[in-house]
Amino acid sequence: MTDTIQIYKGLAGVVVDYTAVSKVNPDTNSLLYRGYPVQELAARCSFEEVAWLLWHGELPTPTELAECVRVERSQRALDPVVKLIVDQLPTTAHPMDVLRTAVSAIGARDPEAADDSREGNLAHAARLFAAIPAIVAYDQRRRRGQELIEPRDDLDYSANFLWMTFGELPSAAAIDVFRISMVLYAEHSFNASTFTARVITSTMSDLYSAVTGAIGALKGPLHGGANEAVMHIFNEIGTADKAEDWLAQALAEKRKIMGFGHRVYKRGDSRVPTMKAALDVLIAESGRSDLAELYDALEKAMTERKNILPNLDYPSGPAYHILGFDTEIFTPLFVAARITGWTAHIIEQQASNALIRPLSAYNGVDERHLPGV
Numbered sequence: 001m002t003d004t005i006q007i008y009k010g011l012a013g014v015v016v017d018y019t020a021v022s023k024v025n026p027d028t029n030s031l032l033y034r035g036y037p038v039q040e041l042a043a044r045c046s047f048e049e050v051a052w053l054l055w056h057g058e059l060p061t062p063t064e065l066a067e068c069v070r071v072e073r074s075q076r077a078l079d080p081v082v083k084l085i086v087d088q089l090p091t092t093a094h095p096m097d098v099l100r101t102a103v104s105a106i107g108a109r110d111p112e113a114a115d116d117s118r119e120g121n122l123a124h125a126a127r128l129f130a131a132i133p134a135i136v137a138y139d140q141r142r143r144r145g146q147e148l149i150e151p152r153d154d155l156d157y158s159a160n161f162l163w164m165t166f167g168e169l170p171s172a173a174a175i176d177v178f179r180i181s182m183v184l185y186a187e188h189s190f191n192a193s194t195f196t197a198r199v200i201t202s203t204m205s206d207l208y209s210a211v212t213g214a215i216g217a218l219k220g221p222l223h224g225g226a227n228e229a230v231m232h233i234f235n236e237i238g239t240a241d242k243a244e245d246w247l248a249q250a251l252a253e254k255r256k257i258m259g260f261g262h263r264v265y266k267r268g269d270s271r272v273p274t275m276k277a278a279l280d281v282l283i284a285e286s287g288r289s290d291l292a293e294l295y296d297a298l299e300k301a302m303t304e305r306k307n308i309l310p311n312l313d314y315p316s317g318p319a320y321h322i323l324g325f326d327t328e329i330f331t332p333l334f335v336a337a338r339i340t341g342w343t344a345h346i347i348e349q350q351a352s353n354a355l356i357r358p359l360s361a362y363n364g365v366d367e368r369h370l371p372g373v
């Protein structure tokens with residue numbers, strides 16, 4: 001008689017630890033960062049304030065915010081050595097591969113990288129928070145044959161990110177949409193990339209290694225890579241009138257429809273209404289009603305056929321497209337936001353560490369021996 005072993009495939013439904021960083025509640029369709037509803041933060045707070053909140057557990061005082069902003073602005077410029085490394089990479093490499101390499105290089109260049117004290121890790125987190133926009137912006141520009149644009153000290157995080165990418169500023173409303181997307185993408189409990197960062201941290205490795213691994217986990221289309229995949233799907237479908245037939249065919253081929261479904265939310269993603277409202281602002285401003293029609297048609301068809309609802313990547317993909325980002329840059333934008341949540345979790349894991357090492361049930365060949373043994 002063999003013992004029955006319970007396998008938790010994909011760790012679905014398994015609670016592996018406590019976290020005080022965020023609470024995802026699929027029953028009430030809510031998401032709290034350190035207790036605050038994400039919708040309130042998206043409506044009222046700068047991304048710098050949200051970063052501070054995630055790292056420290058409380059919103060910054062005016063003095064703390066001024067310090068956070070000062071540190072961010074002082075580390076915005078692309079490190080010339082990191083630029084050299086990026087320049088060596090072919091433009092056939094996915095921008096997530098470029099960003100993963102650049103973050104790894106920043107870690108290798110930090111003489112204090114091994115300092116995993118709370119203060120050390122907060123400093124590393126602030127460095128990556130400030131440095132990632134320049135890498136992402138420059139990578140899009142070099143792919144377009146354009147020169148690096150230096151950061152501007154008179155702009156906040158969101159406006160400066162758009163400035164470094166495009167060399168001009170869009171409307172205040174468009175900058176705000178970008179800020180909202182950063183706030184919504186910042187944190188989401190034990191998702192695959194955050195869990196990756198926590199696994200790496202649990203071995204007492206350094207923060208840069210954990211973030212490098214997390215970038216690799218986020219790249220996949222079942223996770224962060226879905227925001228760019230949504231745009232590929234939109235391009236494939238073409239126009240709203242083709243959405244229903246396209247979906248029928250895609251489902252018949254057993255394809256996953258990117259931007260729909262979620263491991264935790266089964267009745268809708270708490271962040272989608274806020275991001276959809278932000279997308280609507282861009283659609284109204286740009287006159288892209290074609291995109292709005294396509295968005296609605298695919299959502300309606302997917303609801304009717306599968307009753308599977310959109311996740312955050314569904315509205316953010318077309319929003320980034322209208323803002324002018326190239327499709328393959330969308331997931332690096334997710335990294336720029338999620339660096340805040342990842343590093344908050346790394347600090348939390350490190351403060352209450354246990355090596356993460358689950359068990360497996362062996363189902364290979366029975367014990368056997370080499371000839372003559």
Ligand SMILES: CC(=O)SCCNC(=O)CCNC(=O)[C@H](O)C(C)(C)COP(=O)(O)OP(=O)(O)OC[C@H]1O[C@@H](n2cnc3c(N)ncnc32)[C@H](O)[C@@H]1OP(=O)(O)O
Pocket residue numbers: 221222223224226255256257258259260261262263264308311312313
């Ligand atoms: C910000 C984020 O990272 S959010 C996630 C972004 N990822 C995507 O948008 C990729 C598309 N979505 C998916 O692949 C899935 O919904 C996941 C990976 C996100 C969640 O997966 P799971 O929790 O394992 O899915 P779940 O158990 O709810 O699936 C139930 C059924 O619905 C199907 N399903 C779920 N999502 C989709 C989808 N997007 N397209 C088609 N079918 C789907 C599953 O194949 C499964 O079918 P089955 O019972 O016939 O096998």
Ligand SMILES: O=C([O-])CC(=O)C(=O)O
Pocket residue numbers: 185187188190191192223262263264311312
């Ligand atoms: O929670 C998840 O599994 C994926 C997700 O929505 C996120 O990381 O934002």
